[in-house]
């Protein structure tokens with residue numbers, strides 16, 4: 001293997017090609033942005049980098065609000081459309097056949113079809129060269145309850161998440177581990193293997209009680225903030 005060095009570039013991948021909705025319910029707009037991410041856990045801070053030429057840049061400056069909608073494979077065509085057409089010329093919600101829905105804490109619309117939508121209030125705008133960075137606080141998160149487990153944890157494994165890498169869209173692959181899995185205790189690993197085995201051999205009742213125990217542990221750990229928040 002030989003690694004070669006290129007000049008600096010935006011080669012981080014995969015990224016979420018998020019749908020950034022903004023404006024108001026009366027006049028909603030939505031654009032695609034891959035330059036987005038989490039900055040801080042507490043307070044929950046996020047950012048989106050938007051070129052000054054985008055209509056959304058103007059709208060977000062006016063209202064101080066936007067929503068980051070998590071993209072899925074089902075939404076892939078809408079994601080691409082919202083990234084090549086401007087709200088100055090077209091109603092992209094209508095064009096992409098997606099639905100604006102009211103938010104809980106802000107006046108900007110969210111995308112109903114997205115499994116998760118982060119309602120954001122702008123704290124700071126910093127202009128760097130090509131892009132303006134909108135640093136914002138996440139004031140509420142709207143979740144499709146189809147992705148909540150019995151223990152009320154968010155499980156996006158069946159959401160069909162969409163990724164973006166250097167100009168191409170990808171469907172996220174299968175789940176291969178979980179947070180802390182590389183250092184998991186042998187006993188926990190054994191319990192999970194036993195549960196899977198029981199499920200396979202049809203010992204459903206035993207499997208159910210084991211699942212319940214694991215869920216109770218998960219809830220306890222979640223309450224203790226043991227995982228999921230980095």
Ligand SMILES: Cc1cc2nc3c(=O)[nH]c(=O)nc-3n(C[C@H](O)[C@H](O)[C@H](O)COP(=O)(O)O)c2cc1C
Pocket residue numbers: 017029030031032033034035036049050051053054055056057079080082083084085086087088164
């Ligand atoms: C996959 C993808 C990712 C994009 N990421 C960004 C981004 O991070 N920042 C940005 O300013 N534009 C980005 N764009 C381009 C805007 O989405 C595009 O210019 C859009 O038409 C702007 O819409 P508006 O004028 O309605 O705001 C991206 C486009 C695509 C297809």
